[in-house]
Amino acid sequence: MKKILKSGVYACVIALCFGCSPSRYISKKSNKLVNNIHAKADTIYFFNSDDYKFLWYYKDNTMYSFGITPYKVITYTPKMIKNIAISSEELKYYFDDSFDKDVPCFHRMLDGFGIEIYIKNQGTLNSSIDLDCLFSKKYDENSFPYQLQHALSLIFISEKPKFDKLYGK
Numbered sequence: 001m002k003k004i005l006k007s008g009v010y011a012c013v014i015a016l017c018f019g020c021s022p023s024r025y026i027s028k029k030s031n032k033l034v035n036n037i038h039a040k041a042d043t044i045y046f047f048n049s050d051d052y053k054f055l056w057y058y059k060d061n062t063m064y065s066f067g068i069t070p071y072k073v074i075t076y077t078p079k080m081i082k083n084i085a086i087s088s089e090e091l092k093y094y095f096d097d098s099f100d101k102d103v104p105c106f107h108r109m110l111d112g113f114g115i116e117i118y119i120k121n122q123g124t125l126n127s128s129i130d131l132d133c134l135f136s137k138k139y140d141e142n143s144f145p146y147q148l149q150h151a152l153s154l155i156f157i158s159e160k161p162k163f164d165k166l167y168g169k
Helices: 002-019 022-037 088-094 145-156 157-167
Strands: 043-048 054-058 061-070 072-075 114-117 122-128
Touching: 022 043, 022 054, 022 061, 043 145, 054 145, 061 145, 088 145, 145 157
Parallel strands: none
Antiparallel strands: 043 054, 043 114, 054 061, 061 072, 114 122
16 A cells, blocks of 8 residues: 555656646747737747747837746836838748758757747748857848847847947947
């Protein structure tokens, strides 16, 4: 009887640990945030890596952003920023999912940093991204990479000097 009780307790502890995994929490919270935000905005951006996840959207020339960590969602102070309308053709170029994709800084890989865009009633676009490459190039101010650089420079304080240096701000 004692052996059965011990194994039952171990099984319960193992089940509880799997039920509360950090990646599962982040996934559930991310999905819930996306569903809630789609009531306010059509396009939601999601940056992810092994260590951190950020979600943001634009409304009325303001960027709203959230950090998602295991067991906690952090709401950041909204930032005034011009929302740039990106054409679907440009997005298709950067988020091409073919095997021969050859877009600088936007790669078809499964590890490293990733960017996803949730477009209401249209689906999800995703790509791996090389941040060092992204912040080493100057882009047109009405382009998707510029908008991404600007947003990430506001989220990641360490990227702000690189962005400011590129654009003389």
